[in-house]
Amino acid sequence: MIFNQIERISNLLRAEERKEGGEYGLQAVHMETLYYLSKCNRFSDTPASVTEYLQLTKGTVSQSLRVVESKGLIKKQTDACDRRVIHLKITARGKRVLANSMPPSLFSNALEEMPLETKAQLQTALDTLIKACQKENNSKSFDVCGSCRYCQPVDDKTHFCGLTKQPLSNDDIQLICREHTLIQTNE
Amino acid sequence: MIFNQIERISNLLRAEERKEGGEYGLQAVHMETLYYLSKCNRFSDTPASVTEYLQLTKGTVSQSLRVVESKGLIKKQTDACDRRVIHLKITARGKRVLANSMPPSLFSNALEEMPLETKAQLQTALDTLIKACQKENNSKSFDVCGSCRYCQPVDDKTHFCGLTKQPLSNDDIQLICREHTLIQTNE
DNA sequence: TCAATATAGTTTCGACTCGAAACTATAAAT
């Protein structure tokens, strides 16, 4: 029953993405890519990360990125330390498209209409579901730094990533990281 | 925030559909088509209904259906009353594929793990969200007969559809109908 | 240190999606 609902909402979302993206000659997967890039941290804005997030092949993603780049929505930047790595930066134009389209108005309006209490319940329940899926997938949780086992508080303004050995700001820890690892729970 | 979660779950679902479908040479949209056909009623198993449900164009759907048919998962049947209309029937093979793949195990397992109370809250909250989306879309709600304004109870075993003038069984009213219309609420 | 191996990304191919527009066929309306 819940799966029916998820499946339906997923189709609604995809239809909206097609509709919104269509105005700019974009496909649904382009919108999903752009949206991911707007939510991920500075270690996770690479073709490989997009590939893992969407669970496609790197060849497929490479082609889609070429299209999105050709429309002037992202820009490629070679990493300074590792010249194999490319960072995908959303352009000003890309940000405008994204701001107009995501979330699609169908969802922002529907969510606005919902009672606050129902929204709070929905958020908590979805969080439980996502965590269960992440556990089930047992790798690649693609969540925000704040909920990662490697994230350590330093003071009230900074945190520290035990994996990349990099400092993280309060803004940083709200971004999605490809290296995100679930906090271990003993059961 | 809730939108982030929905977007993530939607990507997880699509990835699972690709994975499960891939074993049979099927694409994600093929899985969604098959799943829809397994959940819809006898008035709604047509190419036009699939088109409206997925919000694609009829040309696109026509081609996808040809592929799904060529793999022996559905069969086309011309309607007896209106020879323009085609009914899409899932074959035994199609049913087997569907039973193996939908819901994908990632979701059935994750849902199994969730506490009953959380599940109940999730279901209620998702229902509210879907209803809000249906209202926002103001047409094409694609929901089960039971929640349609045209559905009238006759006795404890049968109902009656005021639109198609057809009797509906208790099983029937749990299937998705393309003519589904929201019960009007005065606000 | 230099060769083997691993990693990040691109390219190419073939099957398929997707929208748009032209098309066929049947039914309904006038």
Add this chain to the structure above:
DNA sequence: ATTTATAGTTTCGAGTCGAAACTATATTGA
């Protein structure tokens, strides 16, 4: 009986998608 509407198909071009071969850079290790 002729329009008009509806259901579905076909064709075209751009793009997705996976698989496999490819380039380029980093890392490993003998």
